[in-house]
Amino acid sequence: MNPLLRPLAGGLIVSCQAAPGSPMDQPDILAAFAMAAQQAGAVAIRANHGPNIAAVSLAVDLPVIGIRKREVEGFEVYITPEWRDVEEVNGAGARIIALDATDRARPGPEDFAALTERIHAELGALVVADISTYEEGMAAAEAGADIVATTMSGYTPHTVGLLEIPGPDLVLVDRLAAALGSHRAGENGGVPVICEGRVHTPAHARAALDAGAYAVVAGTAITAPTWIAGQFVQAMKDRWPSRIQPG
Numbered sequence: 742m743n744p745l746l747r748p749l750a751g752g753l754i755v756s757c758q759a760a761p762g763s764p765m766d767q768p769d770i771l772a773a774f775a776m777a778a779q780q781a782g783a784v785a786i787r788a789n790h791g792p793n794i795a796a797v798s799l800a801v802d803l804p805v806i807g808i809r810k811r812e813v814e815g816f817e818v819y820i821t822p823e824w825r826d827v828e829e830v831n832g833a834g835a836r837i838i839a840l841d842a843t844d845r846a847r848p849g850p851e852d853f854a855a856l857t858e859r860i861h862a863e864l865g866a867l868v869v870a871d872i873s874t875y876e877e878g879m880a881a882a883e884a885g886a887d888i889v890a891t892t893m894s895g896y897t898p899h900t901v902g903l904l905e906i907p908g909p910d911l912v913l914v915d916r917l918a919a920a921l922g923s924h925r926a927g928e929n930g931g932v933p934v935i936c937e938g939r940v941h942t943p944a945h946a947r948a949a950l951d952a953g954a955y956a957v958v959a960g961t962a963i964t965a966p967t968w969i970a971g972q973f974v975q976a977m978k979d980r981w982p983s984r985i986q987p988g
Contacts, residue, residue, distance in 0.1 A: 743887065745804050745836060745867055746933060749956040752784030753946060754806065754935070756960025757797060763967065768796035774964045775801045787937075787958055791833040798834030806869055807835025818847040820871055820892075827856065831864050839890065842870035842881040843897050854884035861885065869935070873897040878917045882932045889917055890935040890958070908945045909936050911952045918953025 755778035759766035807830035870881030873893035894910040895903040922931030933955035
């Protein structure tokens with residue numbers, strides 16, 4: 742087994758990202774989130790954009806899964822879409838690189854398989870395939886992905902209906918884990934399956950492991966204060982007037 746994979750087994754990966762315009766979108770703040778996650782027992786960090794990845798890599802002694810979110814005109818794929826994004830992520834310190842591996846068109850000239858082969862050959866890094874369906878996951882594994890993650894489930898045109906179901910796509914996790922031998926990763930060709938996407942509670946994380954996930958990524962519920970505060974605000978909304986007594 743690759744030494745970068747072994748520490749991930751059964752653990753929590755914390756996604757330390759922030760939306761553009763968020764007050765949290767600063768390298769030192771995201772690095773602090775990563776340090777707090779490490780103190781809590783996280784086994785890895787997922788981070789976006791070269792400066793943020795570099796700050797996180799210096800702040801923690803954990804594997805960093807790096808991505809580069811960048812919109813390319815005419816394409817829906819935005820997670821590490823091209824080789825230059827791969828170089829930025831790797832140069833910032835990420836030894837595990839996540840790529841969109843959905844069946845949507847991506848900017849060329851390299852497709853997912855070609856990027857994966859080049860990452861292995863030129864950088865010696867591992868590749869996470871961010872997929873949305875069972876078929877995409879199986880194709881990514883066949884193309885050489887070291888890890889398959891359910892990151893895009895609910896976020897592609899043919900899976901958007903899943904957003905109406907609370908929590909992560911455990912059905913997809915279960916199917917992929919059974920097919921790819923997630924718990925036997927590194928043995929007999931097994932490929933780890935990571936559950937990512939809408940993991941909003943500890944119960945969701947535990948259920949993902951029960952479904953066969955090798956590891957679980959949680960981000961919004963841990964490192965997005967605006968979203969977290971919004972959950973409280975929404976739960977309390979319109980309740981105060983009902984408590985006012987007449988007279």
